[in-house]
Amino acid sequence: MLVTLRELWQATQVCAVVFGDADSPAVVTTDPELSWDDLSAARRQELATLREKPLLTSVAEQAGGAGIALEHPDGTMVLFVELAENRPFTEQDQTLLALLAGHLGQGLNRIHQIDQQRETALALQRAILGPAELPAGFAVRYAPATRPLKVGGDWYDTVTLPDGRIGIVVGDCVGHGLQAATVMGQLRSACRALLLQTADPAQTLTALDRFAVRLPGATCATVFCGVLDPATGDLAYSSAGHPPAVVTHADGTAVLLDQGRSRPLGVRSRTDRPAAHYAVPARATLLLYTDGLVERRRQPLTAGIDRVTTAVQQGRDDTLEELADDVMDGMAPAGGYDDDVALLLYRHPGPLELDFPAEPTRLAPVRSALRGWLARCGIDPSVAQNILVAAGEACANAIEHGHRHRPAGTVRLQAAATADDVHLTITDRGLWRTPQPADNPHRGRGLNLMRALMTEVTVTTGTAGTIVGLQARIPR
Template structure:
């Protein structure tokens, strides 16, 4: 049943029907599917460029949104009856803006619903867990939410979570060629602007990332030019994390060879608050973190 409803929902959204019109059409579709009566659903369309989210609910628990300042908002507008209860009835729709470095949680009722406990209490606990973990990666935050809300004897219902942080992580793979560095820098700059960061912090992150990528190109792939370099950037509520990976080994820094070379790692440490360079058999990984002040 769920598979049929998901497929129908996806097909309708691809026609740009919008959440409210999609749920109205699903009412009629679900009425003809055995076992689909009273299915609950949250349907949303997100613009990843602007963070604008248009959504509608069919008897489903509200989405939970937490901003970088920790403020929790329930997406409890645009709510209607479960599917197929009143086919033909008009469906409401609402919208909000997922601001930079905010985190959105969607979930099934198995996460928050417990016997002899008000549903609102479970939703509040989910919001608190989301708020406390707003700097964690999506995987770590999902684990934290599941652990925080787990019953003493374990979950007795299926649980599904969907987490989104705006903007989503940046993942770039480019050939180890110096001509790619300017393009990579421009793409990273655009992503950082969407994170709503102070200009000075944007510049420091660009310098640190530029040094890590240049080292990966020059040293990590000096024997295999053109091999892939991978850059990942992710935002938390008040921190930015960068990872640069290559498949080679860096040369030890030798500042005495040149007055203007060999200082890349020192620059990374100067620009970022945490820097770790980890060599391995498969290549070198640079992990960096800086906190967002103010």
């Protein structure tokens, strides 16, 4: 736009200055290197004066230039044309500048309204898709087939139940696009409410049937509904015509959860919906997905399920976030997904996260919590003992050194397990004191002990604090 104005008047420069709430006005010019502070004091005064003039009234009294003020979504914009030497600014020029400024102001307001509408639409889409925060141990990915929509007919959900169990749902409505998204949002909300009421997958799907037959477009939707106990790994589940979930054990063995299957939603039947149970073993990965991830033209569905199973097997020692990315990227067709895709991963048990005061009396409860978590991970007792000792040393150092100048501080311990490794981080807000073995030969051995017990030890210091990373290999 500015370049066009410069060419129209054969100007030496054109600039647009927006006077808003910021400390300095925003400047856009045909010279990209120019900022507000680079303008001369006289030019800044001219622009400020133009700001006070009536809107859409061109002014050409300034020597060598003409300007006009117009409405901008962020305040008032001043458009200034710096004319070539001896170039007059005629009455026709003033009329043309006012006309162009009016169109520009209308265009800016329309763009602002479109941006606001887009942000509102995206916020609503995100709200109907699923929870913004997931329970510990979960990762999700979502890819709608229809752009620029952020949602389609597929969905995922996690519902924390009053007794501490977690409802997990992945569903797929017929079709995609905006119409399927509106049906999906209603089914997701209904399923969430039913799970909170019954906490039984088969009963939830039975009740969802009655809702689906009254909702246009919901018939033949498929749903996998489960209730997971994160403490024990027990999973109760029921499937309404949905592809089977995949459980990959730490040793690479894979199991398809193909029990508890029945018809899609809204399809009449006299038989009750069945339920099934499965005990997710330690360090195993559970994968729920929609058929857009595995279904390909001229290929059986089983071929896609085999491919995604292999992908999870190969990535069982990755973090869940890394695994989710790898599965989505590795399963994507050459031209991208042509159907909606929802993917949900869970690794049992979920990671341990503890925040505790930097006080020595807190070490015993932390050690107890870590011991219980390692047992749920199925870690060999000798390896678990090494981890407990190393983590205890790291926590003690964080309390003693990291918070010696901040006694009211906190320490964070995070632990996560993959198929072959246990990863821990201990974070404090301070800086460790440099060891002085000559001053006290009986101190400063904590790091050496950690390195002797762990496969890998890292210590990262910075102005925000110190992070100790511990990694232990799990023998097979």
